[in-house]
Amino acid sequence: MTTVSAKIMQQIQQFPEDMSFGYSELAIARQDFLSAAKALERLQKKGLIRKLAKGRFYKPKRTPFGEKKPDEQQLLKPYLYKQGKRIAYVTGDYLFNQLGLTTQVPAVLKIASRGQRIFINVGAIKATAVKSYVDVTDDNYQMLGFLDAMKDLKQIPDIDIKNAVAIFKNRIRQLNQSQRQAMIDCALAYPPRVRALLGAVLTALNPKKGISKLSDSLNPLTTFDLGIDDTLLTSALAWNIR
Incomplete structure (x- = not known):
């Protein structure tokens, strides 16, 4: 040998x-x-x-x-990491299913990365590329997937908005202050509707600090049609969410 x-x-x-x-x-x-x-x-x-x-x-x-x-995570690993560092994450309906936001499982996954477009066609695993809003790391990829769910809220198949709001609140409630601040910082790179929804959820959870970054980033005259009223989220109107 x-x-x-x-x-x-x-x-x-x-x-x-x-x-x-x-x-x-x-x-x-x-x-x-x-x-x-x-x-x-x-x-x-x-x-x-x-x-x-x-x-x-x-x-x-x-x-x-x-x-x-190997299971799907092992199959996907070489595409999500480069030289030992995470550069991408799974998003879209596959992730939203794992979050409990939809019962549907897509045939084609979505892989989000900031620096490169990642496509997969290996056996039963097929994936297409989408752009991440910020650089992906092991510390933030779960937050980015969560923010993607807020961004795509109205496009998620068979979603129950009341259930979605409850999931958003429960997930964010489990974060400590530094994690919430990191999510806010990531959200600033996302479309305004994401910043508004995150701000509304955080307001409902009575945060101590950091939320002003989100409100200051929004146009006070812009409204967001997300199918959420104050019966589902008490702070919705304060963030111009309808």
Whole structure:
């Protein structure tokens, strides 16, 4: 076994089953890519790993019902990270379903990234690219997905607005002050309707500070037709939400 092959085998043995990986996770020097490719090909023939896509592999998890492929999060991981840093996140109806805002699950995912357009067509996983409003990090991607839900509120299929408002309030209630401030800062890059809705929800939760940034960013003459009145959100009218 060559040095490169031995190094690859040692690393793969430490990977959990059904984890996807590529050359970056194997820490292979560029000058060793050819040797690594041959080593990976040999491991595939032995059935120790499977090819997932070009340059991506996984250790098959064996169950009484046969081999199990990696779950969606493992399949998506190489597209959401670059050199170990998150650059993208899943948004759209797939995320809104996870948030409890819709029962529908789309056939095509949406991947949001600030710096690049990400498209996926790997097996059953298909995704199209959308633009993120701010740079994506591990610290803010969940907040950005939440703000996307506010932005797309009226386009989310079979949504119950009363339920949506309750979900927004419950989620934001769980944030501490620094997290709320971080969400406000992200929201300033979003369309005015998002800033207004976030401001209204925060007002309903009686925040201590930071909310003035949102109100100062809005035109006081602009109204927002979101299908929300003061019976659903007591602070709606104060933020020109109808």
